[in-house]
Amino acid sequence: MDNTLRRIDIIKILMEYVKDELIISNIGFPSKELHHIKDRNENFYMLGSMGLCSSIGLGLALNTDKKVISIDGDGSVLMNLGTLSTIGHTKPNNFILLIVDNSAYGSTGNQKTHTNNTELDKIAKSCGLHTIKTKNEKELRDALTKALKENKTTVIVAKAKAYNEKTKNIKIPPVVIKYRFMNSVNG
Ligand SMILES: [Mg+2]
Numbered sequence: 001m002d003n004t005l006r007r008i009d010i011i012k013i014l015m016e017y018v019k020d021e022l023i024i025s026n027i028g029f030p031s032k033e034l035h036h037i038k039d040r041n042e043n044f045y046m047l048g049s050m051g052l053c054s055s056i057g058l059g060l061a062l063n064t065d066k067k068v069i070s071i072d073g074d075g076s077v078l079m080n081l082g083t084l085s086t087i088g089h090t091k092p093n094n095f096i097l098l099i100v101d102n103s104a105y106g107s108t109g110n111q112k113t114h115t116n117n118t119e120l121d122k123i124a125k126s127c128g129l130h131t132i133k134t135k136n137e138k139e140l141r142d143a144l145t146k147a148l149k150e151n152k153t154t155v156i157v158a159k160a161k162a163y164n165e166k167t168k169n170i171k172i173p174p175v176v177i178k179y180r181f182m183n184s185v186n187g
Contacts, residue, residue: 003136006163007100008033010140011071014098017144021067022060022185026053028107029164030071030100036167041180045170051080054097058087061095064185067148069096074115075105081123084155088127093151097124104162121157131155 005013007029015038024044025031030053031045046053054077057070077083077099087097099120104110121133130152132143140158147154170177 002161004159004161005137005140006165007073007102007106007160008037008163008165009137010098010100010158010160012037013137013140014069014071014144017148018069020184021069021148022064022181023069023071024053024057024060025071026050026073026076029167030073030107032167032170033165034071035170035172036165039172041184043177044181045172045177047170047174047177051076052083054083054087055080057097058083058090058092058095060185061092061153062090065094066185067094067096069098072097072099073106074099074101074103074120075113077120078113078115078118084120084124084127084129087153087155088124088129091129091153093153095153096147097153097155099155099157100160101157102160102162106162106164110162110164121155124155124157129153129155131157133157133159135159 025034027046053072061068124131134140
């Protein structure tokens with residue numbers, strides 16, 4: 001039986017554990033699916049800058065005491081691989097990089113990426129990062145529980161199957177997304 005999770009399942013599970021953590025979600029379906037599951041002031045929906053979700057999350061984590069979670073994708077991390085080296089070098093104690101690895105550029109039509117043979121968890125590990133690879137719901141729940149409890153940067157590579165939930169576009173004006181998020185960072 002194929003019990004590989006979809007991105008929407010992974011984000012739903014994540015949101016069961018999230019309290020007041022700040023979330024940066026990648027442009028496209030990660031943001032749309034997060035918005036669909038649970039809209040909140042602490043969500044920063046990226047509307048541009050593909051590839052930079054992890055970098056924005058890192059920059060934020062280095063400038064706040066709050067816990068920051070980046071919901072990124074394999075395609076996005078592949079186009080900004082240097083990010084893992086930078087995260088490994090800086091390692092704030094309040095950052096979780098959740099890479100939903102569905103081996104596809106989901107938001108542009110599920111074209112294949114190269115994560116069938118490029119193992120992002122191994123790259124993250126070799127950058128000195130505490131890394132957990134998950135292949136099913138139980139492993140993901142265990143990883144999230146641990147990562148949210150611990151005070152260290154954790155990279156979770158959550159293997160997924162390519163699927164995009166049919167969600168509406170986010171209608172919140174970008175400036176509102178920005179200001180309500182800034183308020184929750186400072187509040
Ligand atoms: Mg992907």
